[in-house]
Amino acid sequence: MELDLTKLNLPSDNERPFVIAGPCSAETEEQVMTTARELAMKGCHNFRAGVWKPRTKPGGFEGNGEKALPWMKRVKEETGMLVSTEVATPEHVELALKYGIDILWIGARTTANPFAMQALADALRGVDMPVFVKNPVNPDLELWIGAMERLNQAGIKRLGAIHRGFSSYDKTIYRNLPMWQIPIELRRRIPDLPIISDPSHIGGRRELIAPLCQQAMDLGFDGLIVESHCDPDKAWSDAKQQVTPEVLDYILSLLVIRDENGTTEGITELRKQIDSLDNELMDVLAKRMRVCREIGQYKKEHNMTVLQTGRYNEILNKRGAQGALCGMDPQFIAQVFEHIHEESVRQQIEIINK
Numbered sequence: 243m244e245l246d247l248t249k250l251n252l253p254s255d256n257e258r259p260f261v262i263a264g265p266c267s268a269e270t271e272e273q274v275m276t277t278a279r280e281l282a283m284k285g286c287h288n289f290r291a292g293v294w295k296p297r298t299k300p301g302g303f304e305g306n307g308e309k310a311l312p313w314m315k316r317v318k319e320e321t322g323m324l325v326s327t328e329v330a331t332p333e334h335v336e337l338a339l340k341y342g343i344d345i346l347w348i349g350a351r352t353t354a355n356p357f358a359m360q361a362l363a364d365a366l367r368g369v370d371m372p373v374f375v376k377n378p379v380n381p382d383l384e385l386w387i388g389a390m391e392r393l394n395q396a397g398i399k400r401l402g403a404i405h406r407g408f409s410s411y412d413k414t415i416y417r418n419l420p421m422w423q424i425p426i427e428l429r430r431r432i433p434d435l436p437i438i439s440d441p442s443h444i445g446g447r448r449e450l451i452a453p454l455c456q457q458a459m460d461l462g463f464d465g466l467i468v469e470s471h472c473d474p475d476k477a478w479s480d481a482k483q484q485v486t487p488e489v490l491d492y493i494l495s496l497l498v499i500r501d502e503n504g505t506t507e508g509i510t511e512l513r514k515q516i517d518s519l520d521n522e523l524m525d526v527l528a529k530r531m532r533v534c535r536e537i538g539q540y541k542k543e544h545n546m547t548v549l550q551t552g553r554y555n556e557i558l559n560k561r562g563a564q565g566a567l568c569g570m571d572p573q574f575i576a577q578v579f580e581h582i583h584e585e586s587v588r589q590q591i592e593i594i595n596k
Contacts, residue, residue, distance in 0.1 A: 245390065247434050248399040250372045252324065252345070253287040258494050259458075260438065260465030262326055262345070263487070264290035265472075266480040267303060268310035274317060277472040280487035282321040288345065289314075289323040290467060294334055295479060296351055303478045311341035318342065330358065332365035339369065347374040347467075348389070350406055354378035359389045363396035372400040374438065374467075381408040381421055383428060390435075402436040403428060404467055405458075407444035417446025417483070420454070422461060429462070438465040442483040448474070451485060452493045459497055468493075527582070531589055538590030548590045554583060 254260045263281050268274050268291040278289050291314065295305035314325045326345035329335050330352045338346060346366075352358045353375055366373065373393055378385045390401055405425040407418025425437055439458035441451045455466055471477045474484040485493070541548060558576050565575030 245394045245401065245432055245435065246399055247394075247401055250400050250402060250436055252372060254465075255285055255287070258285075258497065259463070259499065260288075260436075261286060261494065262288040262290045262438070262465070262467040263470045263490055264326075265292075265477065266442075266469045266484060267292045267295055267305055267478055268313055268327075269303075269306070269478045271313045271316075273472060274310070274313040275320070277470065277487065278317040278321050278323065280472055281470060281490075282323055284487050284491040286487070287323055288326060289317050289321070290326045290345075290347075290469075292479070293327045293338075294330060296330060296349060297479075308337050308341075311337060311343070314343060315341050318344070329362065332361050335362060335365040345372045345374070347404060348376060350376045350379045353389045354380065354382075354385060356385075356388065356392070359392045363392040363398070366393065366398055367396040369398070370400065371398075372402065373398050374402040374404045376404040376406045376440070377408065377424065379409045381419075381424055383424055386424075386428065387432070402438060402464075404438055404440050405444075405463070406440035416444055416450070418444050420444050420457070422457070425463075426461065436464040438467055439463050440467050442467075442469040442480070446483050448483060448485050448489075451483070452496070455493060456497060459499055462500070530582070531586065534586040535589055535593055538593035541590065542594045548587055548594060557583065 250260075252260060263286050265273065265277050274291055277291075281289060291310070293305050293310045293314070294307060295303065297304055314327065317323060318325045324344035325342075326347060327338060327343055328349050329338055329346050330349060335346070348359070348362060352362070375386070375390050375393070378389070386403070390403065393401060403425070405420075407416060408421050408424070410419045425439075428435065429437060439454065441454035441458065445451055445454050451468065455468070458466060468490055469480065469484040470487050470490045471481075471484040472486065474481055474486060477484050538548070540546075558579055561579050562572035562575050566572045
């Protein structure tokens with residue numbers, strides 16, 4: 243996968259990761275300016291605030307719209323920070339450009355809609371500015387890449403991705419599951435694409451922001467977009483996931499930034515061991531699949547259904563418990579065996595239908 247990309251060329255003090263910070267919503271001019279001044283004093287270069295707020299249900303605060311854009315312009319003029327906001331329609335793009343917004347991002351719900359993405363791409367055609375694309379709500383890497391391809395084909399070369407986590411029906415400690423493997427795969431497929439993490443939306447709670455920021459840095463992400471409010475508890479939207487500029491500054495000061503270009507000589511031997519173990523895993527899986535095909539032949543001869551639900555549940559429960567005893571996450575083990583079982587079923591169906 244190749245995109246025609248150029249550098250974002252956004253300001254950073256080089257002592258921290260690239261950071262975009264500001265309140266979830268631009269509520270009042272006073273709130274915007276107070277937060278912006280506090281962030282600027284802490285060395286922030288890039289300010290964010292939601293002008294249009296897509297809400298799950300009607301009736302909540304959905305942003306001030308165009309009324310808030312002069313406040314953003316004032317932030318830029320008085321603090322020198324670049325300003326950014328989310329856009330979801332061509333009309334949003336037109337107004338953001340009119341008021342001198344420097345950086346745009348596209349939200350998760352919009353990313354999931356190819357028609358909306360194409361409309362935004364058409365509205366941005368010929369515009370040279372940084373545009374960040376959040377991952378879609380559901381864990382669909384192709385949809386995420388497709389959204390960025392539409393923008394790139396319209397001439398947007400200063401592109402970046404925002405990892406904000408993925409919705410889940412199950413209750414977890416996170417508002418949105420990180421599912422780190424998806425942005426990792428995005429980095430593998432498009433190495434030159436900047437990826438920043440959104441710990442506010444992943445965590446949903448301010449106490450999770452610090453560890454999530456560090457995880458993103460440990461994985462080599464290029465930066466962060468964090469919700470910061472001058473008085474978070476009184477925020478009109480997403481109060482629980484916002485931190486004060488002072489707390490954000492403290493979180494950033496504690497981050498450990500790993501050396502991406504460090505020598506790998508010391509782990510060469512360990513990587514050889516990994517390669518050897520991976521080969522053993524492949525051999526064991528191949529043997530397992532051969533046994534599965536024999537089971538498929540037996541089921542065919544005895545007119546049995548391929549899927550045996552009781553046996554499937556037994557495997558997941560037993561292997562999950564074994565994984566926990568071996569120091570692995572039972573959920574991870576369950577996912578591994580779900581994929582193994584899926585391939586086993588496929589091969590057995592192939593045998594039965596011969």
